[in-house]
Amino acid sequence: MDPSQVKLPPIMDMNAETITENTIAINAGNQDPRAKYVLERLVHHLHDFARETRLSTQEWMTGIEFLTAVGQTCTDVRQEFILLSDVLGLSLLVDAIDHPKPPASTEGTVLGPFHTHEAELVVPGTQISKDEQGEPLLVLCTVKDTQGRPIDDVMVDIWETDSGGFYDVQHADKDGPDGRCAMRSDKDGRFWFKAIKPVSYPIPHDGPVGKFLKGVYRHPYRPAHMHFMFEKPGFDKLVTAVYDRVDPYITSDAVFGVKDSLIVDFWPLESAVATDYLSESERENISAWSILRYDFVLVSEEEAGSLRDLNSMAALARLGKRMKVYNGLPVPEVD
Amino acid sequence: MDPSQVKLPPIMDMNAETITENTIAINAGNQDPRAKYVLERLVHHLHDFARETRLSTQEWMTGIEFLTAVGQTCTDVRQEFILLSDVLGLSLLVDAIDHPKPPASTEGTVLGPFHTHEAELVVPGTQISKDEQGEPLLVLCTVKDTQGRPIDDVMVDIWETDSGGFYDVQHADKDGPDGRCAMRSDKDGRFWFKAIKPVSYPIPHDGPVGKFLKGVYRHPYRPAHMHFMFEKPGFDKLVTAVYDRVDPYITSDAVFGVKDSLIVDFWPLESAVATDYLSESERENISAWSILRYDFVLVSEEEAGSLRDLNSMAALARLGKRMKVYNGLPVPEVD
Known part of the structure; x- marks a missing residue:
């Protein structure tokens, strides 16, 4: 890549306070508003996790080694990351969000x-x-x-x-x-x-x-x-x-x-x-x-879609976020 | 494991609202206050990430596949998870937290x-x-x-x-x-x-x-x-x-x-x-x-240790958390 073509915000002298907004800024090159939003929340929560725990280098390395082992345990017939998601309650949560069910279903x-x-x-x-x-x-x-x-x-x-x-x-x-x-x-x-x-x-x-x-x-x-x-x-x-x-x-x-x-x-x-x-x-x-x-x-897909949008907008409004639906998924109202 | 020996809170009928506190409760068996705190924050942020993005099953699967590929790219001489941590700004953040530097150093x-x-x-x-x-x-x-x-x-x-x-x-x-x-x-x-x-x-x-x-x-x-x-x-x-x-x-x-x-x-x-x-x-x-x-x-280790504790307590106080230092790392003051 030609350095003169680099169109990125200058990123230097990062510290525990500035690293998050700068990581988000440098990641914002993808123009898809949904990808941008998901990535922004990911970096936000990853960094807040480290900041709130004051994560040590040793704990970080334990995490790196754990995730590596999880990845290396996966085979064609074993999906250890799904298992990890399952035991951390994430799979159930994503299913509840993505496939909302009206009472009779x-x-x-x-x-x-x-x-x-x-x-x-x-x-x-x-x-x-x-x-x-x-x-x-x-x-x-x-x-x-x-x-x-x-x-x-x-x-x-x-x-x-x-x-x-x-x-x-x-x-x-x-x-x-x-x-x-x-x-x-x-x-x-x-x-x-x-x-x-x-x-x-x-x-x-x-x-x-x-x-x-x-x-x-x-x-x-x-x-x-x-x-x-x-x-x-x-x-x-x-x-x-x-x-x-x-x-x-x-x-x-x-x-x-x-x-x-x-x-x-x-x-x-x-x-x-x-x-x-x-x-x-x-x-x-x-x-x-x-x-x-x-x-x-x-x-029906229609019922599920309406309920998903309704639940999403209500849940995000409760979190104080102004959002709109874009390709069936929420993105910030004002980007 | 003998089911009569299961000493866990009853976990049933989980939904997008109840899954987080119940996952944290069932994970709280480890009596080390630091492990408990780190795990609690991890589950909290993982779930909030899914809730704030209203993560779709397809996006979740993209994530599962990505992490699997990262793990499977690791070899004795290549650590793709460290690389991922590096490009997401996490490595720099953890270093800044764990190895604080007084001005002259x-x-x-x-x-x-x-x-x-x-x-x-x-x-x-x-x-x-x-x-x-x-x-x-x-x-x-x-x-x-x-x-x-x-x-x-x-x-x-x-x-x-x-x-x-x-x-x-x-x-x-x-x-x-x-x-x-x-x-x-x-x-x-x-x-x-x-x-x-x-x-x-x-x-x-x-x-x-x-x-x-x-x-x-x-x-x-x-x-x-x-x-x-x-x-x-x-x-x-x-x-x-x-x-x-x-x-x-x-x-x-x-x-x-x-x-x-x-x-x-x-x-x-x-x-x-x-x-x-x-x-x-x-x-x-x-x-x-x-x-x-x-x-x-x-x-010196002493200077770094004092500064680390000082920075941690100050940063966590700014987040409204009442913490104490336990084995050199923060845990909640009242557990």
Whole structure:
């Protein structure tokens, strides 16, 4: 770069007071108002964090080493930064901000690091788990809009662990997807499948995030749950999960995902229902089966967008900020 | 972990308002008041950043992917997270907080990611650069305390790039340390060596930090400089560098390191001085040589500690925080 072309504010003699506004000024070259605003708040909070703690060089280096270890723990099938975001409550917060839910709709929760795009598209009634140790479970669901109308052709992703508490991708010797599938809702908004009863399990805690949890005396467990993701053009993408009411970790989920409206009961499967959904050989073992029913309610993109803008403007006004919506996201009213 | 042993506040039904205090509560198991305070401020600022920007899931994922790439760019000889901290002004800020300097002393600046511990301990007068393309430079320095008394036996680390702007560790085929050394000050606080005149150079910008700089239209250049680090028991460790006054990037250092008091002039070497320091064969080419003189002033550990406490308490009081010093670092007065 030709130095004569440098169009930056002169940056010299920085100290603990001047560094923030100058960093923000030199970063302001990007003309996208949203990028500029996000970056400005990032630098502001990063610096305020250091100033309010009077962060020492040694603590800073501990942070550098921790983040490096988190990055180096990531692989194609392990996302330690998402895990870190999860245990710090950031994932739940971002979901709450970005996918606001009107009262009648299904609440969202954390995606977690184990969703993949390799689930097979299956037909209704498929058993999604190959784990013979798992307790068999019949799952009957519907998906509707906020007016109670069934939504057909919704792409539903479902994923759960095996009975040992591990997702397929956590097994080095895995042989194709297991404990996960994709399916489409039918014309009445129904979808159903066979699975295994979810179990509680620890999030991966042999890495830096596990060390962090240990350091603050937190356990790494998530209560038993099953993940669902719903996508259909015109509807706000819903990432959610349902949680087992009787799980011992139900009030201390390591990633803050549990919501009262997402807590479910697994009931013994009644033979009248079994007749409609299980094969003859499956029915022979009916006492081993449980049933889960859940009715999901999706929010339209329009509803979600309006509510998001409304919530954003209200929350930012409470913070004393004058903002406007730009490409669906807030930026300062006067830049 | 036995769930009956879980001694955590019940965490359920988290939303954008309640998630912060609950995350802080569940993290408060560590009884060290400093760790608790730092973590509390970290969660607070991380969440406020998301709330003030109304961070979208897509932006959050961009952040996750960016941090992952930063971590995965780190190697034994490349520290991309330090580079990120440098270009965000955090490194300079932490140095300013942790190593306060009374007026008469030498200011500190960013360490950067290229210090190593493999520099050879050399005798006075050693040529530390093997680069024959570099312009030869004689460096005459002293190191004193704030009362003007020479300090002997200070361990001084010195490092600079080659004439192409690369540190030894950036060459895949490097053959032992080059452009760096360690030496000790003599009984009169003097140390001197031969080197090459530093050149401006871009920080590594083929990775995620380089992409970030490009995205905000910042150049990756640092003005020509030479790094120095001083260590002696009883004195506050000084990490600093001196910068070439005539460098075109002197007011736009990519890592905010330049301070007026650290700007130097490289003068032509006078023959009267050359007689004392150069060999006969070196003197034959005297017109190629420059000279750099600099007198460093170290702060005692005691002075630095008192000033650090004083500055911290004053800065935190201005923020309306009632704090006390605990193991040399601030924690809330009433916890």
